[in-house]
Amino acid sequence: MKEKQDGITVKKADDFSEWYTQAVIKSEFVDYTSVSGGLAFRPDGYFAWEAIQRATDALFKEAGIQNVYFPMFIPERLLAKEKEHVEGFNPEVAWVTHTGDSKLDERLAVRPTSETIMYDSYSKWVRSWRDLPMRYNQWNSVVRWEFKHPTPLLRSREFLWNEGHTAFATREEADAERDVILGIYQRILREFLALPGVVGRKTDYEKFAGAEATFSIEHMLPDGKVVQGPDFHSDGQKFAHAFEIKFIDRSGKTEYAYQNTFAISTRELGVMVGVHGDDRGLVMPPRIARVQVVIVPIYNSETMESVLKEAEVLRKRLEGKFRVIVDSRDVYSPGWKFNEWELRGVPIRMELGARELAERKVVLARRDTGEKIGVALGEADAVVGRMLDEIGESMYKRAADFLAKHTHKVKDYAALKDVVEKGAGFAQAHWCGSHDCEAKIKEETGAKASNMPLDAQRGAEGGRCVYCGKPAAHVVNFARSY
């Protein structure tokens, strides 16, 4: 029997960054490839993304959004049409210059995002107020060739995402879409990824290149650093002016459309691994786990036949309701199998041996807490259903508690610096609204303005900027970030 296990060799608390890399790679969730910063999503990793993608897509459709698909190449002159947009993306663009042996007349950008190629078409398609709203979305992959050290999922040079691009006749209608979309993203984060997040508005300096305002959901990793999650950009009429997205309104006047953009990406899978994993490996939220239940039969040569037979009966009872497998590989010991499925993060392990069989029961082990309970075989399916729900809820709750505990309201700059230096999470502080103060804080502490939490803004009144002491305009979460 093979007992050696290629497990994680560092503790999450000791070296988060090394732990993280080992966790995503050794669990066979994703793998490196010969392309620097380009990942292979293995079956467990892609399954998780597909689950998120399909659930989000269903909610988008319910909300009236339709899917489309646009080319992955964008001619250079189109990309350059909106000035702030091109300045934001140019340093990261991968350029196609040749096809076969021929040089192209005009370079083609591999899409870093698709505003420019899509809005070029919108300008043809939108003629009258009757053509609006135009609420389109596409699921694809984009390339941003950043020069910082790539980290699997969290900072990949190619990633998978949705990009929603909508156009409305009025600013009011455009603005009304924000809560719908952020609501969908929050629901997906909670129900599928068991992830909390801070909903807020980005500062003008940190907003999306080309947007009027950016709203984001920010996540915190165990090392106290922040990762930006799903976002929603109010573009106003900026792109509409650049791309001539005009229409005849009800009164016969020519108007420019109001637009929004929104996205959720595979980066969420990195956040999920980082937030939920432990020293033994991944801890998968049940709804995105490719395998939800693994039955590990425990037998000797005498009991083998009856135990394997009963394991198969149990599997058949569970399948259809849950994603369940029997690990009957006879070259590995039960202990080896326990380790492997823990590394992969399977939510429930069922142990079935001769002793359990004699008592007509099975042992259920929860991946998230390690808790083990014995259950009558006849009740296994009902208990599994409840337990999977509990695991998801309890993972979310633990993560939400962590986030709350690592959000520190700071009264002065010394306290802000202290929180940031300790890697203790968010330093929530008053801010006057000037980019100077924001820039100084970043320069002196390394902490960026993550976002301005919507539910903390009432506290801005009467406060004073943590840096300059002038009257505060906003409450900001400062933290170091990925």
Added chain:
Amino acid sequence: MKEKQDGITVKKADDFSEWYTQAVIKSEFVDYTSVSGGLAFRPDGYFAWEAIQRATDALFKEAGIQNVYFPMFIPERLLAKEKEHVEGFNPEVAWVTHTGDSKLDERLAVRPTSETIMYDSYSKWVRSWRDLPMRYNQWNSVVRWEFKHPTPLLRSREFLWNEGHTAFATREEADAERDVILGIYQRILREFLALPGVVGRKTDYEKFAGAEATFSIEHMLPDGKVVQGPDFHSDGQKFAHAFEIKFIDRSGKTEYAYQNTFAISTRELGVMVGVHGDDRGLVMPPRIARVQVVIVPIYNSETMESVLKEAEVLRKRLEGKFRVIVDSRDVYSPGWKFNEWELRGVPIRMELGARELAERKVVLARRDTGEKIGVALGEADAVVGRMLDEIGESMYKRAADFLAKHTHKVKDYAALKDVVEKGAGFAQAHWCGSHDCEAKIKEETGAKASNMPLDAQRGAEGGRCVYCGKPAAHVVNFARSY
């Protein structure tokens, strides 16, 4: 009221190529973009692809295939590893040479197909016979920068597809996958696209670059030209040798894996439009139509309220079972609406006016045949269900009849030339198996060997090559192609 309709200005029988382009563009199925040969899939077009994609994906999963995702870039040295493969694709590759302002050390190919980037990983992942079979698939888009005149969907420089890439321990297991996959594709073609096709093996000259054998399903368009549909490649151990995909077999020996590759692409949507459409526009197979039923209310100022109200009641009765909308835009006349929905190919139109209301009935018009029937309002949902099934079946049958009528068994070369010159479809002929004869036929007539239909091969025995008169080895379908 606006009566002018931007319909198709040529007849399908008079100028198929011009008709085709007007049909796919004017119906708002797809559109051109600023990228030459790159298409925008509009909601109707992408819906159809998504329906095909999800149905195919479900059948793949039932068959035990798992989804993965690999980078869209392939380093030049990887692409070059399998000699025939790189020679086949090099002339069409889009090359990324720069990112931001920096020149890359090594050029990156935008994937024309993913064998080389995937098999580089397979060689790491496959160690023992226990790791096999490895049956992975991905849904993505690929780029082949052909220099011929692009035709929307039928010849696009970027297209969407699935690419399945599997590895097995033995040739027998690998070969057994062929009928499963071709069976899945035939089922999707029939049930979702209402398309027949000829299943056969490609000649060695026409097979995929790098494969040992290629099997394809070939479609015929109304102009008698052939389009290759889904295909399946038996790669043997060719890529396994090039990429060192080796494993320890049950007896402890090192062996190379046997591999297959298979794909279905958005080109099918072009075939669907070409085969089923008519002078009024698209005719959508019901299962891939974004709108299956359109209710057109017919009213004057007096009857408007009651008719619109009843149309809404009818819509509610049908929704949930069918994809149904009411076209209540009051700026257009009923006739204008009829034209628009016919152009888009909506399978069933329901006409509801005061006269129908008085009789508690509704008129159903079939898009495929133009047939109209009156139905009691209370029976509308049952009749719609049956009618949608009938439309799909009858579209398939008509296309299969066309294919059968345009397959001509030819006894001699003069007859072959006659069929090809008339654009009358397949010239099915005996062939000795030498590339010389195949090449001469192509040179002299413009007809390629489409494939060697599996169900016609018994007829090869005793026959003589249509070109050289030597004993025949195969029966081949010759035709001009897209």
